[in-house]
Amino acid sequence: MNDVAAPAAQSWKVTLPCTRAEAEALDGDIAAFALMEHPPVLMTSEAEPDDENKWQLDAYFEGKPSPAAIKLLKTLVPSASGIKPQVEALPDEDWVTMSQQGLEPVTAGRFHVRNVASDPEQPGHVNFLIEASRAFGTGQHETTAGCLAMIDRMRSVGMRFRNVADIGTGTGLLAFAAMTLWPRAHAIASDIDPVAVDISRENAVANGIALGGGAGQLALCTAAGVDHPALVGRAPYDLLIANILAGPLIELAPSLCALVEDGGTIVLAGLLNEQADAVIAAYRAQGMRLAERSDRGHWPTLRLRKRPQIGWKRPRRINAAARGEAPGFGSI
Known part of the structure; x- marks a missing residue:
């Protein structure tokens, strides 16, 4: 009998409103989900520009989230305690890639950044292609x-x-x-x-x-x-x-x-x-x-x-006891 790989679990998304303060508090690992084999990926965004009280939390789960997982999620955004979350199954596609497709190119200083290969380069700029x-x-x-x-x-x-x-x-x-x-x-x-x-x-x-x-x-x-x-x-x-x-x-x-x-x-x-x-x-x-x-x-x-400091030795190595770790923190 030939071995057949099990199909990947379908992704699900749970959406809740939140405030900007709640969104900013969600950096790093979330203790509530630490014991889950596949913890959700959390993404926050402005639902309405420049309104601190109208942000949005999207939680992406590998497989359908349990009622207990949704309840834990709601504890992260107290402002949404009385609101029913939106729960939906996602198409069998890479949701991160989907979320970044169709973005407009960005020009900052001499740099022009495209996210789609079909977008034209900007003459006179340093052009980068950073695809979704x-x-x-x-x-x-x-x-x-x-x-x-x-x-x-x-x-x-x-x-x-x-x-x-x-x-x-x-x-x-x-x-x-x-x-x-x-x-x-x-x-x-x-x-x-x-x-x-x-x-x-x-x-x-x-x-x-x-x-x-x-x-x-x-x-x-x-x-x-x-x-x-x-x-x-x-x-x-x-x-x-x-x-x-x-x-x-x-x-x-x-x-x-x-x-x-x-x-x-x-x-x-x-x-x-x-x-x-x-x-x-x-x-x-x-x-x-x-x-x-x-x-x-x-x-x-x-x-x-x-600042140059008189009498300070230029550091070549950090203190061995100071590991310089920030577990759970990555890039923006």
């Missing part, structure tokens, strides 16, 4: 576009870097952009999600980005925070980019700053306006100063510079 995929970071989100615009301005004013790290890379886009601006730099990109790292590798090949460990080449690794020998071993960096979320940005501040040389630059994104002061304070405590802030809607991008 299993990972996130297609350039559509304000945080990614904000980072692209920030590093473009940095190059325009003559800033130069030779050793670059992109933490929480998603699709690899920000690392690719940095490498086109500083083509002789060493570069490494990491993500907590191995799928994102695989997608970044595929995108690098598709966009002509050289992979490897030398100058002008991109190294890739899977890591929680900066807990990986490849990340620590290549330090110190003169440019580090982290487009993740406010919580892990604050948690990782000591580890990220330890990997940056005196006078080096950190670009941070993934935080909301009201979270900026807390993030800035966490990095100031590690010897950083705010050099520039640029807001796109509710999403600021921060550029910070590490």
